[in-house]
Amino acid sequence: MSAGLFLAVLATLWVLWESFKAFGEAVDLRLGQFEPNDRTMPHVHDIVGTLFEPSRRNGPLLIDILWDAALFTAKEAAVGFALGALVGFALGAALAHSGLLQRGFLPYVIASQTIPILAVAPMVVVWVNPRLPPSLKDWGAVAVIAAYLTFFPVTINTMRGLTSVDPRALELMRSYAATNWKVLWKLRVPTALPFIFAALKIAAPASVVGAIIGELPASIQNGLGGAILNFNQYYITAPQRLWATNLIAALLGITFFLLVLLAERLVVRRAPEHVG
Amino acid sequence: MSEPVVSLRGVTKSFEAAGVTALQSIDLDVGPGEFVSLIGPSGCGKSTLLRVVGDLVEPTSGTVVVNGKSARQARRDGDYGIVFQDAVLYDWRTVTKNIALPLELLGWDKARRAERVEELLRLVELKGFGDHHPWQLSGGMQQRVAIARALSFSPALLLMDEPFGALDEMTRERLNGELLRIWEASGATVVFVTHSIAEAVFLSTRVVVMSRRPGRIAALVDVDLPHPRNADTREEPRFFELVTAVRDRLREGGLDEESTAPGEGELLVGEETA
Amino acid sequence: MSRTRRHVSRWLPALIVFVASIAFWELLVRAFDIQDFLLPAPSDILATLRDDWSELWSAAFFTFREAVAGYVIGCTAGFLAAAAIARFRLLRAAVMPYAIAAGAIPIIAFAPITNNWFGVTGMSSKIAIAAILCFFPMLVNTMRGLTSVPASSLELMRSYAASELTVFRRVRLPTSLPYVFSGLKVATVLAMIGAIVGDYFGGAPGALGVEIRRWVGIFAFDQAWAGIVLASVLGILFYGAVALVERFALSWHPSVRGAGAE
Numbered sequence: 001m002s003a004g005l006f007l008a009v010l011a012t013l014w015v016l017w018e019s020f021k022a023f024g025e026a027v028d029l030r031l032g033q034f035e036p037n038d039r040t041m042p043h044v045h046d047i048v049g050t051l052f053e054p055s056r057r058n059g060p061l062l063i064d065i066l067w068d069a070a071l072f073t074a075k076e077a078a079v080g081f082a083l084g085a086l087v088g089f090a091l092g093a094a095l096a097h098s099g100l101l102q103r104g105f106l107p108y109v110i111a112s113q114t115i116p117i118l119a120v121a122p123m124v125v126v127w128v129n130p131r132l133p134p135s136l137k138d139w140g141a142v143a144v145i146a147a148y149l150t151f152f153p154v155t156i157n158t159m160r161g162l163t164s165v166d167p168r169a170l171e172l173m174r175s176y177a178a179t180n181w182k183v184l185w186k187l188r189v190p191t192a193l194p195f196i197f198a199a200l201k202i203a204a205p206a207s208v209v210g211a212i213i214g215e216l217p218a219s220i221q222n223g224l225g226g227a228i229l230n231f232n233q234y235y236i237t238a239p240q241r242l243w244a245t246n247l248i249a250a251l252l253g254i255t256f257f258l259l260v261l262l263a264e265r266l267v268v269r270r271a272p273e274h275v276g
Numbered sequence: 277m278s279e280p281v282v283s284l285r286g287v288t289k290s291f292e293a294a295g296v297t298a299l300q301s302i303d304l305d306v307g308p309g310e311f312v313s314l315i316g317p318s319g320c321g322k323s324t325l326l327r328v329v330g331d332l333v334e335p336t337s338g339t340v341v342v343n344g345k346s347a348r349q350a351r352r353d354g355d356y357g358i359v360f361q362d363a364v365l366y367d368w369r370t371v372t373k374n375i376a377l378p379l380e381l382l383g384w385d386k387a388r389r390a391e392r393v394e395e396l397l398r399l400v401e402l403k404g405f406g407d408h409h410p411w412q413l414s415g416g417m418q419q420r421v422a423i424a425r426a427l428s429f430s431p432a433l434l435l436m437d438e439p440f441g442a443l444d445e446m447t448r449e450r451l452n453g454e455l456l457r458i459w460e461a462s463g464a465t466v467v468f469v470t471h472s473i474a475e476a477v478f479l480s481t482r483v484v485v486m487s488r489r490p491g492r493i494a495a496l497v498d499v500d501l502p503h504p505r506n507a508d509t510r511e512e513p514r515f516f517e518l519v520t521a522v523r524d525r526l527r528e529g530g531l532d533e534e535s536t537a538p539g540e541g542e543l544l545v546g547e548e549t550a
Numbered sequence: 551m552s553r554t555r556r557h558v559s560r561w562l563p564a565l566i567v568f569v570a571s572i573a574f575w576e577l578l579v580r581a582f583d584i585q586d587f588l589l590p591a592p593s594d595i596l597a598t599l600r601d602d603w604s605e606l607w608s609a610a611f612f613t614f615r616e617a618v619a620g621y622v623i624g625c626t627a628g629f630l631a632a633a634a635i636a637r638f639r640l641l642r643a644a645v646m647p648y649a650i651a652a653g654a655i656p657i658i659a660f661a662p663i664t665n666n667w668f669g670v671t672g673m674s675s676k677i678a679i680a681a682i683l684c685f686f687p688m689l690v691n692t693m694r695g696l697t698s699v700p701a702s703s704l705e706l707m708r709s710y711a712a713s714e715l716t717v718f719r720r721v722r723l724p725t726s727l728p729y730v731f732s733g734l735k736v737a738t739v740l741a742m743i744g745a746i747v748g749d750y751f752g753g754a755p756g757a758l759g760v761e762i763r764r765w766v767g768i769f770a771f772d773q774a775w776a777g778i779v780l781a782s783v784l785g786i787l788f789y790g791a792v793a794l795v796e797r798f799a800l801s802w803h804p805s806v807r808g809a810g811a812e
Contacts, residue, residue: 005644032674034667104563108571113739114785116746119762119778123588205654212656216750224659232662232751242662250655257654332705352711364702368724368802377720381710409802 014044042240047247050240062241066227066248073211073223074252076139080146080214081207081256085200088151092158096188102159113152117210121145121217129218138220145214150203157199161192197264204256212249224249279344281433281465282306282329287338289324290490297490298324302338304484304493308432311459311466313476315522316486316494316529322469323437325491329467330358330435343432354382356433357426361441363418365410372397372406375425382429396424399458416447423455427462434459434466441471449507452478456505473526477501477518478510485522487529494529497522590775598776606773610780613745613758616673617788620680621741625734627681628688635689636696636722637714646693653686658744661751670752680744684737691733695726728803731796738792742785 021043023029024036034040051063059065091109095102125141132140165188173183215225224245231242287302298321306312314322327333328340331347342350350356357378365374372393379389397403400420410418419439426434440448452475459466470476476483480499487494499518501509509515572592578584579591590598599606635641661679668674699722707717749759758781765774 009644009648033669033672040667100563103560104567107564108567110789111782111786114742114782114789116743116759116762116778116781118747118750119759119766119774119781122766127588201650202653205656208654209656209658212659213747213750228659228662229751232665235662235666239666246659246663249659253654253656254651257651327705330709332708351709354710356709358706358709360702360706362700362702364700364706366703366721366724367804368727378710381712381716381720411802411804 017041017044039236039239042243046240047243050238051244051247055238055241062244066224066245069222069224069227070248070252072139073208073215073225073249074256076142076214076223077146077207077211077252077256079143080148080210081150081204083143084147084150084203084207085154087147088154088199088203089158089196091151092155093162093184095155095159096162106159109152109155112148117145117148118213118217121214124214125218139215139218139223141218142211142214142220142223146207146210149206149210153199153202153206154196157195158192161195162188164195165191193268197260197268200260201257201264204260205253208249208253208256224252278308280305280341281308281310281343282467283339283341284325284329285339287325287328287335287340289321289328289333289335299328299335300490300492302491302493306465306467308465309463310482311456311468311480313468313470313480313483314486315470315473315476315483316491316526317488318471319489320486321489321491322486325486326435326437326467326469329433330356350433354378354429355431356435357429357431358435359419359422359426359437359439361438363410363415363422365418365421367410369409370406371402371408371410371413371421374410374421375428377425378428392428393424396428399427399461400424401454414447415443416451419443419451420454423458427458427464430462430464432465434464436466436468438469438471440475448472448475449510453506455479456503460503473519473522474510477515477522478505483518483522485525485529492529495525497525590772594772595776595779598772599780602773602776606776606780609756609758609761609777610784612673612754612756613676613749613781614742614784614788616676616748616757617680617741617745619673620677620744621684621737623677624681624684624741625688625737628685628733629692629730631685632689632692632696633718636693642693642697646690649686649689649693653690657682658747661748664748665752671754673754676745676748676753676757679748680741683740683744687736687740688730688733691729691736692726695729696722698729699725727800731792731800734792735789735796738788739785742781742788746781 021036021041024041029036038046051066052061054060055062055065095106095109121141124144128141128144129137136143162184169187169191170183173187178186211223212225212228215223216229220226221230227245228242228249231238231245235242282305284302284304287299288297289299290297302325314325316322324333328335329342329347331340331342331351340347343353343355345353345355365371366377369377372390375393375396376389379392384392393406397406400423402417402420402424405413405417410421413421422439426436440451443451456479466479468476468479470479477499483497483499484493485495485497486492497518501512501514501518575589576591576593579589635645657679660682661675664675664678668678703721703725704717707721712720745757746759746762749757750763753760758777762774762777762781765771765777
């Protein structure tokens with residue numbers, strides 16, 4: 001995908017935003033309670049501009065604050081991602097191994113994602129944080145919540161990938177009298193890799209979402225979740241700050257996604273999942 | 277030959293991007309009621325040639341006349357039916373509905389469609405399987421459905437691209453016999469692409485041998501075996517002679533391209549002038 | 551294997567796991583006297599569900615309606631957008647990476663903004679969140695499905711001189727159904743979660759997310775957990791309903807009929 005196309009799409013989105021805003025303001029457009037104005041739809045240049053202004057008198061630039069917040073959230077998300085991916089991989093491998101285990105547990109693995117994790121989050125925080133070493137005490141529970149959103153796609157895709165091996169390739173392995181372990185690492189895992197990476201591409205941004213959501217009930221100030229709540233309070237006076245925060249949050253999610261994409265290019269020396 | 281069903285003059289096809297000339301100056305006439313096989317080494321362009329006739333590929337130069345019209349018009353008018361190596365049946369339709377697909381597209385009413393499908397099921401000997409789904413049928417049966425579908429609107433021309441290539445030898449031979457029976461019953465003209473010399477000789481009235489890429493017509497071999505042909509035909513001495521003749525022409529076309537003048541073939545034993 | 555035996559062998563392990571887990575859970579809570587804040591016993595949750603049913607149900611149903619409304623809007627929009635875009639190769643190539651990347655944006659972070667747009671207490675704001683969450687997976691999945699038609703099938707259609715619309719109706723659409731249903735199933739869970747999490751940033755007094763938060767705040771943990779269980783059950787039923795529709799719509803597809811049979 002060329003840089004030119006990328007810029008063209010961004011430019012198109014910018015134009016769409018500003019023209020919709022201009023049009024809506026001109027004709028006093030109303031969609032239910034929504035009407036376009038400077039409060040509901042700040043100008044794009046205002047949103048970007050506010051990043052380079054201090055958010056409180058004599059304070060640091062907004063972008064510095066958000067950068068630190070993003071790093072904090074990224075840390076939680078990364079740990080959650082690693083944890084969730086490991087659990088997902090192990091669980092997926094276990095389910096792939098036994099049809100019985102699959103039939104027994106798969107429905108509940110799927111059902112687990114219907115539990116509104118946000119509602120359970122306070123309980124998780126109370127239970128997990130005291131059991132962590134001091135360095136992790138503040139944000140450990142958030143990582144667990146991020147892991148919760150991460151493990152599911154990895155489980156499902158690991159399972160599918162490990163069981164989608166060509167039967168003839170298996171027969172070949174058996175003709176070499178390869179042990180089950182060897183078969184796992186030399187055949188099943190490489191076969192499963194594209195599937196696993198497809199899941200990781202979903203899981204990585206999901207870990208960011210989990211981290212942001214997890215920060216809310218844990219009342220963590222240092223991350224993007226805290227920043228969102230904070231700027232939400234002051235939306236009336238400075239709407240573009242909340243938008244700017246969302247922009248940074250979006251960039252964080254996309255960055256995680258791109259990192260996994262990069263890892264995939266390096267690790268899977270085959271055509272990655274065809275995009276488009 | 278009375279008015280040919282297919283008439284190719286100077287047909288050339290090159291793929292710019294790949295820098296490949298698939299077909300070089302093909303001249304060929306196929307008369308009504310003929311069964312013509314296209315055979316040649318891999319990459320000789322026989323499948324491309326078939327697709328040029330069907331207006332699924334546009335020639336770089338040359339003219340294609342099908343049923344007295346341009347290939348494009350013939351396609352638009354539904355003058356031919358096509359069968360691929362892969363049956364291309366739709367899993368979400370029953371056998372009956374799969375066969376009826378082109379008829380639906382042509383706007384036939386329900387009663388007329390039902391009648392025609394009944395006829396066709398009888399023709400390809402799949403009576404009673406109308407309500408089955410493709411996945412419930414064997415490969416050979418699926419191809420019979422594909423053939424029924426291709427014949428559903430009684431086209432003048434039947435194009436077949438290695439339809440039995442994916443089947444085992446015995447099923448293949450059996451389906452060869454059935455195809456001949458269907459051909460005789462329908463009176464269609466057939467252009468048939470194959471890899472198998474025995475199949476080409478068994479089925480055809482004429483075998484077109486193509487050379488290695490760039491594909492030219494290396495030879496035309498008339499097959500004067502009597503009809504109706506059956507399993508015994510495969511054991512007749514004349515059959516073996518013709519198979520050997522085709523094989524020899526193939527070898528020549530493959531090894532020594534320059535010996536064959538472009539577009540003209542060496543006419544062999546049992547030839548008739550067009 | 552007879553049909554009943556097949557069905558039983560399919561569902562029995564899950565059933566056993568369910569019963570065993572509930573029993574284990576009950577035992578665990580009683581034996582270790584776990585705080586009811588952390589994890590109440592199943593029997594307590596059931597009792598609360600029975601006692602406070604009308605309150606719990608109206609909250610859950612309120613949120614469920616938000617989720618379903620958002621689901622319908624988001625999935626329809628995603629499907630239509632994909633149908634429109636898939637036709638044009640260039641547009642498709644341009645949009646696909648962005649649609650996938652858009653799935654990487656923590657859309658839930660937009661909840662405060664939709665609250666500001668449509669009002670905190672109305673349903674519209676949560677419906678908007680749920681709709682946006684559903685839109686992108688549907689877009690991506692539908693586009694994948696519409697473009698997964700094998701070349702030979704398209705050649706066949708060309709031989710019939712079939713119009714683009716005909717090809718779409720008779721070939722692309724049925725071929726894309728498995729992918730579409732994949733997207734529809736994923737979206738059910740997203741819609742529910744979106745509606746509930748959206749409540750966290752502020753919502754109508756009767757909404758489930760708001761109520762759960764309130765119950766936690768006043769230490770009414772039995773109600774909070776009952777609410778969570780109810781939300782989860784509704785999510786599962788929603789998913790199950792779509793999966794059931796899928797079984798009928800895709801009765802012909804290998805994944806439903808069991809590939810490799812005959």
